[in-house]
Amino acid sequence: MAASLLETIHLAHLPPSMPVHVAVYRDVQNAPFLRQQLLAANAEFEYAFIDASVVLSRTHLLSAVFRAVNDSMNGRLKSRNVHSEIVFSLNPTTNIAESFRKFGITDSTKDLLVVKVSVTPEITHDSVAAHLGQHVEGSPVPFDDETLAKIADVAKIKKAYKLGALNTAPPKQANGTQDDGMRRLELSVLGAIALRGAT
Template sequence: MTPQLETINIPHLPNAPVHVALYRNVENSASLRQQLLAGNADFEYALIDASMVLSRQHAIAAIFRAVNDYSNNRLKSHNVHSEIVISFSPATNITESFRKFGITDSTKDLLVVKVSVSSEITHDSVAAHLESSVVATSVPFDDQSLSEISDITKIKKAYKLGALPSPGTKIDRAQTKAPTDDDVKRRLELSILGAIALRGS
């Protein structure tokens, strides 16, 4: 199945377009993780457990931070793809970041990110490689898809946002100005974006 691969151009980093694909029901997470651990250059991707991604904006903020650090020679890890996984984390511990946000052998929903760090890496080359490598259902990289995947409880725990309400929490709608689910999710998203922006700064 041809992946629904989206290519995003970061405005002030025109030389590093970013290719993003979202998958559900991944059947070969263990082998993908093994390729990553083995350092297989063909599998140099950021492989993120999509249940830890709240929204499209959440993902783009982490990607932006990592690509920006890459372009300014500020990487804390060995390449921009591992840096993307680390950039999702509010903590600076690299091992902890991979444990919470990276692919595991049991990952069912996967966000895949590839940065064009060379001219050979194109939308078509990434799409072809993913088509032959990932055994899963490709879905659009959008808020609708992510809302069906996100594990709000795990995300709040990772970002230490337990005090914030979760979307879907029963709120007395008779109260004046009771927040809607969208309001609750937006507040959560803003707190996460702040954590990403401030990490290690």
């Protein structure tokens, strides 16, 4: 069941041999177990486990993935591996511990984004789908903007990116596009990710 909802993505400007596998789960029952595997550095659980409530859109997540994989390929990792670097890349500051607190899985995470980069040929769509299907106790949902919009906690995202003053309320007129505010928020978030470490 979970296999069909795992999405395998080939990001532009990255080698075709390094696809990225992304899955989203709702109502996760075993977040403490998954987090424990990460803390124990269990190689079988080398994933980016991200609290989905702090991710606004596909573009938001994939920009962090691209940055992390690019840094990995160029020997610029600041954290343990490409998967921890994805979580770190979501953070607008260079504090690694804070990145995991704000964006990583916690014991109370209910909505989970899982990212796995094919850093070796053995990591395939089928192997990742089978492993996640076995170990993540949650309901798989599609990795799309519609799903992420239902899960995203806008107040939490604005706080994480220090964008409290940004107006994300939908416009009053019916003819205004409903997601104008969300688009502004997404652009601000992407800007914060891109600017980090650029100074």
